[in-house]
Amino acid sequence: MSDNEATLPDCQLYLISPLDVTGSFPERLTRALEAAPVAAFQLRLKDIDQHEIARLAEPLQRICADRDVAFIVNDSISLAKRIGADGVHLGQGDGDPVEARKILGRGAQIGVTCHDSRHLAMEAGEAGADYVAFGAFFPTVTKAVEHQAAPDLLSWWQSLFELPCVAIGGITAENCAPLVRAGADFLAVSGAVWRDDEAAAVTGLHEAIANARLA
Ligand SMILES: Cc1ncc(COP(=O)(O)OP(=O)(O)O)c(N)n1
Ligand SMILES: Cc1ncsc1CCOP(=O)(O)O
């Protein structure tokens, strides 16, 4: 193990779904999860009613459970509760982490979007979040973003707090090294995985993380 590797936290992959998970998506998810270790998968659908999301979630949740991958629902505490998800990801307008804890229980993974804000992250930590998410680190077409984060935010967080931090926004195998070296516990990735061959992308990200930790 190199000196860098010894001081850096483990850095794991957190996949975010595309907005369309119909058709062959379950097979694509299976390929992605079998290509290299993935810690978590977030179902991120927009403008679809809850019954339909619950229906779409079912096969994906099973694929994740069979592979010990945490299944996280985006935006909705009630949907996470309804389908028995492993957790929920809450943006600043999506609900209160304290309320989420009451409803989902102690074992649930609750994540909170903190943009580029140290204040929001400390507030999320105090509210009992299981991870804080910073971003966007790079340009992205997946979401219209108003906040840009820099790697020193991750190193600052890592130097002060035990709570895991997630980096998100335009992350690829080519650009992830500074985030890994700054101490991201998780890299949350969508476009770079689903825009082409998902298995090759997951393998590439996994290798890039390992190489960054060695450098
Ligand atoms: C891991 C992770 N981090 C940030 C986000 C963004 O959440 P939010 O700000 O609520 O935006 P939407 O994803 O809901 O458009 C996320 N989903 N996951
Ligand atoms: C949901 C979200 N929140 C901040 S950036 C982002 C998009 C992440 O997707 P990608 O990896 O395609 O940039």
Ligand SMILES: [Mg+2]
């Ligand atoms: Mg949201």
